[in-house]
Amino acid sequence: MTPIQTRQKILIALILASAGFALVGWLQQPESAWVGLLGVLTVPAAWTVLMVSRALSDPAQAVRIYNSLIGAAVLITGALGVVAAVALGILPEGWSTRLGMLSSALVLIVVGNSLPKKIEPGCSRTRGRRIQRLLGWTFVITGLLAIPIWLLTPMPYARVAGLSLYAAAIAFAAWSVTRITRRPRSDSAGS
Amino acid sequence: MLTCFKCSKPRMTLTAALLAASAQIILALVVSGSI
Numbered sequence: 683m684t685p686i687q688t689r690q691k692i693l694i695a696l697i698l699a700s701a702g703f704a705l706v707g708w709l710q711q712p713e714s715a716w717v718g719l720l721g722v723l724t725v726p727a728a729w730t731v732l733m734v735s736r737a738l739s740d741p742a743q744a745v746r747i748y749n750s751l752i753g754a755a756v757l758i759t760g761a762l763g764v765v766a767a768v769a770l771g772i773l774p775e776g777w778s779t780r781l782g783m784l785s786s787a788l789v790l791i792v793v794g795n796s797l798p799k800k801i802e803p804g805c806s807r808t809r810g811r812r813i814q815r816l817l818g819w820t821f822v823i824t825g826l827l828a829i830p831i832w833l834l835t836p837m838p839y840a841r842v843a844g845l846s847l848y849a850a851a852i853a854f855a856a857w858s859v860t861r862i863t864r865r866p867r868s869d870s871a872g873s
Numbered sequence: 874m875l876t877c878f879k880c881s882k883p884r885m886t887l888t889a890a891l892l893a894a895s896a897q898i899i900l901a902l903v904v905s906g907s908i
Contacts, residue, residue: 717903720899720903721903724896724899728892732874735874737874737883737888743883743885746885746889747885747888747889749889750889750892750893751892753893753896754892754893754896757896757897757900758896758899758900761900761903761904764904765903765904778904779904779905779906782900782901782903782904782905783901783904783905785900786897786900786901786904789893789896789897790894790897793890793893793894794890796890797886797887797890800886801886802882802884802885802886802887805877805879805880805882806879810877810884813887814886814887814890817887817890817891821890821894841905841906841907844901844905845901845902845905845907848897848898848901852898863878
């Protein structure tokens, strides 16, 4: 079995597991079934877009893309598993939210930490490095700020603060990347 | 896949990182009960 086939099988297993968890959630709480459906469909939708856009045609790139898809699928399946556990009364509701948010914060830190280490040479190496460093730092700081929010803050405040933090991070990243890309020629300027 | 806005070279790392970050935000919205 090739590395790609292995990853495809893992991905299918995760999608099936997420569908199973969503089914449990649907049976226990039919009113929020569409959230489970959204979770189950996210990875297959992303997979389809990647296949249609021929992003998976290069085997070396495909392995990395499948790794990312598996990472996303693990998180979504984990989240749906926690939702199912709460629906069955195995986990208290507040802690399911806290655990979900903690995993989200940790992934942001891991992704942000690795992003500046894999600089892609484009037409402007300096600009590419700047964008990847900026997004890397944004992800890491967002994750580091999110951990105490979700661990220590009372739940109603944690929801507002945690989601506001993500919104602020998206706005900051979009604004900063726009600023970098609008610079006329960044190769001649220092890093 | 995202590409360089000037030379259209594929930006694999950025695509993967933004895919992962988007998954986190969807996860955060779902887990917090916002959607």
